[in-house]
Amino acid sequence: MSEHPLIGQLKAARVVPVVRMKNAAHAATAVRWLYDAGLRIFEITMTIPDAPALIRELSSDPALLVGAGTVPDAATADTCLRAGARFVVSPWVDPDLVAPCRAAGAILMSGATTPTEVRAALKAGAQVVKVFPAASAGGPAHVKALTSVFPGIVFCPTGGVDPSNLDAYLSAGASFVGMGGKLVDEGLVAANDRAAVMAVAQQILVKA
Numbered sequence: 001m002s003e004h005p006l007i008g009q010l011k012a013a014r015v016v017p018v019v020r021m022k023n024a025a026h027a028a029t030a031v032r033w034l035y036d037a038g039l040r041i042f043e044i045t046m047t048i049p050d051a052p053a054l055i056r057e058l059s060s061d062p063a064l065l066v067g068a069g070t071v072p073d074a075a076t077a078d079t080c081l082r083a084g085a086r087f088v089v090s091p092w093v094d095p096d097l098v099a100p101c102r103a104a105g106a107i108l109m110s111g112a113t114t115p116t117e118v119r120a121a122l123k124a125g126a127q128v129v130k131v132f133p134a135a136s137a138g139g140p141a142h143v144k145a146l147t148s149v150f151p152g153i154v155f156c157p158t159g160g161v162d163p164s165n166l167d168a169y170l171s172a173g174a175s176f177v178g179m180g181g182k183l184v185d186e187g188l189v190a191a192n193d194r195a196a197v198m199a200v201a202q203q204i205l206v207k208a
Ligand SMILES: O=C[C@H](O)COP(=O)(O)O
Pocket: 018, 020, 069, 091, 158, 159, 160, 161, 178, 179, 180, 181, 182
């Protein structure tokens, strides 16, 4: 099966910022700061109040690649895809998400930890395997073990990834990573500490 054209963009960026905030205004601020730093890809998680509205707003900018994260079911996937999401991320394997993603031409990233779960994600039709939770599953060594039995599969480790271990995950065989709390800490946004968030974002860009 040929690779989805957007996967090249994700590989080139190497980091998908996972925006997970309790407060919608904080999420919008975090995205604005990361945009100012130079980032153009955003995973907007469904744990943000009214997340599809933020997806719709961001998707109106053609320079951005916006996806929906922590998508719990097909109806939510459909809402996000109609709002402009071009990738859908689930921390688990849910075959119900395949049809709406295929219909919209979007990428489905399904969560998996073990080889059995990876196989299930691929059989269900995921184009990307989100290795989650990556750090507690064994970190880069775990990703390396998975890539040895699944050569050519697009792995996106997420959970505990930060600027200090990014290179180790990529060297282990990750195509790109998801980075949440270590990149955009809601506490820093709430404290209006733009400089601290920008500093972390710069580390990602320096490495890219
Ligand atoms: O779904 C992804 C996680 O929320 C991101 O995990 P993280 O905050 O440890 O990077």
